[in-house]
Amino acid sequence: MEGNRIIVFVDDRELPLYRGMEVKHALIAYDMNIYQEAMEGKLKVVDEWGNEVGLSGAISEGNRFYIKGR
């Protein structure tokens, strides 16, 4: 994408973000309540291969994340 913008997906929803942003930003863009619960440790985020990722982990174009309970 142009202008340093990228697309990532959370629970298969397409979200426009910027290069250099983190997993937590994807959650902010997805749903503030989900973001809050993830920050409180009630939820976790996994990548498309099922690996847990930290909320401060960097994101790349096309990354897919899924929200899971703990």
Place this chain on the structure above:
Amino acid sequence: MIKNVLKVVGKKILLILLVSSLVISSSYVSFSLTTGNQVKATIVIPEDTPNWIQEVVVFFTQTGDLELPFKPYNWMTRGEFVRLAFKMYPTEVPEDLVRLEQQARKYNLILKEPFNPGEFISREEAVTLILRMANRRILVKMMKLSEADKLLSIFKDVDEIDVTTYKSLAVAVREGIIIGYPDKTLRPKATLTQAEVWALFYRIRGPITFLHFNDSHGRLEPFIPGTGLPAIGGFGRLLTLVNRERAVNPTQTFLFDLGDTIHGTNLVNLFKGKPAIEALNLFGMTAATLGNHEFNFGQGALRERIMEANYPFLLSNVVYETTRMPFANPYMILDVMGQKVGIFGLVTSDLPVVTHPDNVRGLLVLDPLETARRMVTLLREHRVNSIVALSHLGYSEDIKLAERVDGINLILGGHSHTVLEKPVLVRNTLIAQAGEHSRNLGRVDMAVRKNQIVYSSGKLIPTINEIVVDPTVTDLLRPYRDAVRAQMDRIIGSSFVFLDGGRPQIRTRETNLGNLVADVMRITTRSDIALQNGGGIRASIPAGPMKVDQVFTVLPFDNFLVVLELTGAQIKEALELSVSRSPAEFGGFLHVSGMSFVFDPKLPVNSRVTEITFAGRPLEMARTYRVATNDFLAVGGDGYAVFTRGRLAVHTGEFLRDSFIKYIEEVKIVSPVVEGRITVRP
């Protein structure tokens, strides 16, 4: 001796011949030979075989070095030993004795005449010859007699050691290749069994252990991961684990940091990362790569940290723009008992985007994949036996690296904070990553023969509460911790006036503190306009001296300062959202700098903003403006989806809070007022 000869049966089961002196074992244990996630075969060993033999047999069977059947308790002859040495350090293995002796002379593997290949080899002779094959003669030559005396004097039978092998045994003891027996003897003259010789070779040609961690972000001290949970993490626990794992494979264990270490908590930020480097200097690091956050304090501070480290930083895809010289050492070659491991580093190509432009001024970030191909070619010219990439690219980019670049055997990764419980095999490359924040130590054991991985295993070891905190780290960090407390109490400037951050005010109307925060953002980034949500400003500051901890209370969130390019129309859309709930409180109520506007709360939502002024003139809807804001708003926080339709011009990599502290330190005195930037039409 009783021999049981069992042939290969079935498709994937190999039964090992093990000679037991008196008893045929009636129960067995089985081991799967794997590479990555794939099971190649299963071997079955009598259960009463000592663990150390099992480990050696499983490993060397997997690598193909050990052929079955195997007779572990037979004595090894000199001729068998020399043949094995040639196999381990691949050279021609002659069948006939005449050529074997010629080859042994060529490689200096004859300690005394005559050669006598049928004679059983002694321990001291075997160790000496192994050091010669492992390219360790220089260490033997450099070993001082006084040091050798010191190393060997602890053994009761030191006087039995031949003078020609004395220094070799000392080197072997120092390097951990041999450790002696529990009765404090070395038994230099003892003959060796097959198993004992293979175990010696295991120490120098066994799996290489790669310990790794990434994205510590300044978590040098233990921390509470959640409410009611015990403390975990910290470098003290990490060091305990490193020492423990190193003891498992003392001769061939190496430790790597995959970046984003020196920035993230007060303990490191306030000292520009110095405590992190000092702590890691206790670890016996092999090498590290640079993450994007290593650049947050500027190139000057980073250079100081690199100089202070007692280990190298490797980075092959960042160069100086004008000279094309590398910013850091691009690669290194480890000599692992005569085997060469080539190692290079890579950082994300997002680096220019995720740190303040000043921090990377004059630097060029090259494409990681192209760089990796060049590094593999270069390292192959150095005839390395295996290649490792220290990657701060992120897991999905590591997968691309493994898919598109031939020749990398192992990628140790970071940047995406991915928790890979076990290394993942992509084509012929293993990828590993250990999560974040000193929560795990990663371990990969790998053996490579002829550029192929023939053995691998790996795991993550969590730094759970039960792991003892190494006191050397605690002691080292104590003065820094005390200094942090002093720093928090430090006066950075003062305000002539009360700075109003009270909740009802900051979320409904213009306040002087809102103005000040927005001004700091605009001035720091040299932007046209700044927009800051009231919900991010959490307290007021009384008039008088201003301390660091007060700023932490006002701006507690770790929000980064960023600059977007937005059109006038997009700015208006944002302002409309800002006042959409007026007069009710709204965390997204925007405080502004560099502009002013008027709104009428009686008008319909999305049509309330009636006037916007920039530099004394109406804001132009089609024009693009540089707008400083925080990363929370930039990604659409508080409903500001409009910000995601702009262009990210700058990510300073700096917390807004730190920018605020720096600004106050610079200007010393502030006296902001409410000046009519946000006017409510009555």
